[in-house]
Amino acid sequence: MTAPVQTRTKFTELSARERAAALLDHGTFRELIGPFERLESPHLEPQGVVPACDDGVVVARGDLDGERAVVLAVEGLFQGGGIGEVSGAKIAGPLELALRDAERGHPIRPVLLLETGGIRLQEANLGLLALAEVHAAIVALCRHVPVVGVVAGLVGCFGGMAIAAGLCSHLVMTREGRLGLNGPQVIEQEAGVAELDSEDRRLIWGTIGGEQRTATGVADALVEDDVAKVAEAVRAAFAAGPPAEHRSAQVGRYEARLAEIDTSEPLDGSALRALWGDGEDDR
């Protein structure tokens, strides 16, 4: 069994390609549809946006603890990790192939590295269709093998990809990571600064940050922003196997959780931790 090189490197300082390589067993990284194939988005240039030769998603095959794996890493630095037609297909397509392999009795470990603001607005409905296909593949794949998501930062995970994160069997986050449907700026724009001040970092991370999400059971593991720690958490998730019931299938639990919320009272992150923290409400 080959473990990744032990280095004290911040995971969030790595590019998507470096993140994928760092997670996989040492020397097993192999990129599919790499940058030299120049499969870029055909929709950006006509709208005055310079395309990227990998469209901001890295598809990597390799091993995790000696088992076949596929890592799909979104590059948050390109267009905020926005999902367009090509980048979306580079996530849905490998998941569909992983499903095909699993159905043939050759399961493969799927990992999603999620740094994305959601659908790329320039490609709009093409992104919407791609995301529906990503969701469909995750739900089907989860029946065979755990699907592990990582939200490390610095972009966070929002929009339709946050729904994808919600479908994952196991979710790893760092303190820097944020997970929510609508980003803080969009909420401030749509509902006003009184609803949410998008510049109030303490408030934002106390609401949708990794520590809050894991404390309330909306994510599973909180790890340091360190390559070795993230790699360890991903391996541990596969070693643990699938959850007894996926979070997105826990209807009774979450309907009960919502039922006890009194909307006439103010609610913040720490108040919610008192209610939902450490499975309080399940005891």
Add this chain to the structure above:
Amino acid sequence: MSRGKTWFEALAGTDAREAKPASVLCADGTVGDERVRFLAVVPNPEAKFPRSREGELGLEEGWALARHVRDAVVEDGDGDPRALVAVVDVPGQPYGYREELLGLHLALAAAVDAYATARLAGHPVVALVVGQAISGAFLAHGMQANRILALEDPGVTVQVMSKRSTARVTQRSVDELDEIAEEVPATAYDITSFARLGALHRLIEGVDADEPVTEDVETVRDALAEAISSARRDGSSDLSGRLASLEAHQHRSASLRVRKRLVEEWSG
């Protein structure tokens, strides 16, 4: 009355007034010989979470849809899975602090998971778009269907964000957005442009979307019956049909090219 409610009542034959929450209507009925569970998200001025009072698909709505869909899957577990019809008229998701804190993304994931699970279990899932189909709300309620039908009507729109918000986020005027949409059908709002992307099973023409008469309802019921039987006949439980369409070969060619390359390179 919202279009979602109008069409739900016309098709299901009930106002489902006992619904809990009142924003998620669910009733069992029939289409031809098929047993069908109809589902719709409608405005509820009394909603517990105020930002979901105008038909937005929020926390309670996502989990309630999941419950209704999963109940049907469990009840039909020993065979004969009934059809599910999602009547789609959703202006989007709520934008709010409390919604994010309480895991809105997970509520939407719950609905996605439920519909996809039903589809995989052999339930024909049909989405009928009668009004707005916006963003996360459409992903949660409609996009996991085996078949998507839509009324051909100017009020039927599919997009990832309202036009007003898109203009603000992209710092473009609404007029500029309309110009771009002429060139890039994926950014347009109208249902005819969406149809060009190949994901629609059928566009239903000549129906009054706001005030349907008996004849209009019959036209839609016929289309539903055809979609359900086509889904049963085809037997595939994934979404691959969307990319197999003629339109997709033209307007989603990059999606197909990526998949072709992946197959070639997958095993190294």
